[in-house]
Amino acid sequence: MADNKQSFQAGQAAGRAEEKSNVLMDKVKDAATAAGATAQTAGQKISETAGGAVNLVKEKTGMNK
Structure with missing residues (x-):
């Protein structure tokens, strides 16, 4: 009987x-x-910010025209 009880308890723990x-x-x-x-x-x-920076540089350098 003890073996069955121990097996049951081991199964519960698992x-x-x-x-x-x-x-x-x-x-x-x-x-x-x-x-x-x-x-x-x-x-x-980051991508949006970088794109905005590129556009700003283009605008300031006149490359946008």
Whole structure:
């Protein structure tokens, strides 16, 4: 009987560990997705700023005409 009880408890512990690991992996995936979105937004802002700077230089140097 003790062997069955120990096996059952071991199975419960393994199930809890697996669930905790799944929750942690979900959090990691969410953080990675958020970081990717943030990086993409930052890249777009940099690109827009650089484009504006190029246009300003063209305008000031008369290359825009």
